[in-house]
Ligand SMILES: Nc1ncnc2c1ncn2[C@@H]1O[C@H](COP(=O)(O)OP(=O)(O)OP(=O)(O)O)[C@@H](O)[C@H]1O
Ligand SMILES: [Mg+2]
């Protein structure tokens with residue numbers, strides 16, 4: 001623990017707040033705090049404003065649950081996207097990771113987490129009902145892109161059991177991701193490969209169709 | 218492979234270390250409580266990021282009670298050094314230089330609870346378990362003599378540590394299995410308490426079976442590989458015609474796993490704990506057809522225990538193409554002359570071995586010519602002359 005007593009209270013508070021951020025250790029928190037202290041008031045004002053604005057303006061897309069400032073997110077509004085493929089992810093930040101990889105042209109659905117009894121997260125806490133509601137409109141493929149962690153895998157299995165009777169092709173991203181890995185931290189090439197190399201879980205009614213190792217072109 | 222150099226600080230009573238080891242035999246002599254086992258523990262920690270003596274890793278950190286304040290500073294990872302940090306942060310830092318067939322490498326581990334981080338050749342590992350396999354070790358201590366007569370978890374731990382060091386996929390599956398088990402046990406309790414729906418259990422059953430079967434598979438083939446090794450070593454070391462046999466007894470057979478889960482479901486829910494799977498595996502040892510756990514004499518059981526470790530060493534060699542380090546903590550004082558001789562003779566020329574003892578006479582007359590001797594005294598390890606006292 002840094003000895004906060006050495007710092008004036010307001011500075012100590014800032015260090016303390018900064019060090020709560022992910023990947024920011026005490027040393028980095030100090031460095032950032034001193035940097036802010038040495039920055040023009042105007043600049044700091046912009047930062048403070050940006051912090052609050054993002055909280056006030058960003059909502060979750062009514063359809064997919066991704067980030068947006070409007071009712072629907074940019075992906076859902078984009079007429080050129082393939083509406084018949086839905087990629088299911090745990091968090092909205094995963095969408096950004098997959099979009100950066102750039103080879104997926106369908107829509108997304110954000111669950112808001114993964115099933116984990118240890119953390120008290122059960123299927124009812126996830127946006128699964130909303131997903132099932134979306135499957136009423138013709139859907140060709142559900143891509144399960146939850147993390148490859150135990151919890152992400154359990155969530156994928158759970159969804160497979162739910163969706164299988166609906167006669168929809170289900171695939172799971174697989175290859176190249178570090179085992180047990182987090183989607184968000186996977187690099188773009190790895191993610192692009194993972195999306196291409198997704199494996200079939202259920203090809204209900206499509207036995208002789210175009211499916212080979214790779215999902216689609 | 219062998220450990221060329223070890224640097225470190227913050228481990229139990231040890232003063233800051235900077236040691237160069239013999240690629241063959243290294244002897245650590247010193248009084249009881251001097252710090253000999255602590256040194257082996259440090260090497261084991263560098264190899265596995267765990268202690269072999271405790272599940273509470275914090276216990277390994279040097280106590281900072283007044284007057285017990287040995288090393289004055291543990292270097293803090295560069296990114297995490299707060300501006301106003303007191304000089305001393307309780308923690309452990311170890312670094313080792315390893316020579317292996319595929320080249321030299323440097324391993325570092327920093328443990329300052331709750332952080333535990335490792336680097337290979339200066340590159341931080343994103344997952345700590347990726348440390349395992351860079352420095353392979355086989356440890357044999359007095360406590361391990363209980364592996365035959367003690368609880369089945371000792372025998373499962375033996376399989377796990379042997380396979381994990383040569384098979385990262387196994388290690389990964391093992392970690393997942395443990396996590397699935399935790400999740401599933403919590404779920405069983407919640408179903409019992411009517412907090413959660415029973416259908417969710419199907420999902421975790423599927424995960425448990427898939428990952429569990431991967432473990433069963435590899436444990437089965439591991440046991441079948443070491444079975445003839447143990448048998449052969451026993452007949453030499455024990456100077457006995459008795460025949461040791463190992464049989465892998467999985468907690469459940471692969472193709473029966475799901476059925477057994479179904480059959481046990483009510484009981485599992487009632488008790489809130491998973492009753493079926495490789496976490497209930499066992500190895501059955503027989504000596505001339507008799508259950509060794511029940512019928513082997515104390516001395517026979519110890520001999521089998523040694524043979525098992527040596528077979529584990531051989532197994533790692535067969536799987537990885539090079540011998541791991543062999544850490545022998547205090548075991549010589551527990552052996553009779555014949556077995557001592559055999560154990561020393563069986564040390565392969567290319568196995569780097571670390572031996573501790575408080576009674577150096579235990580080692581006299583042993584062919585330890587090409588060994589390095591270290592004296593351990595009140596936490597200080599100094600390399601001594603290259604001869605054992607007569
Ligand atoms: N966290 C700790 N901090 C400081 N000292 C410790 C810590 N844990 C253990 N010790 C000390 O380390 C000593 C034990 O060292 P160790 O077990 O290595 O002895 P040894 O040389 O193997 O002795 P023996 O011959 O009896 O096996 C004890 O004196 C104990 O008080
Ligand atoms: Mg000891």
Ligand SMILES: [Zn+2]
Pocket residue numbers: 061062063064065066072073074075076077
């Ligand atoms: Zn959207």
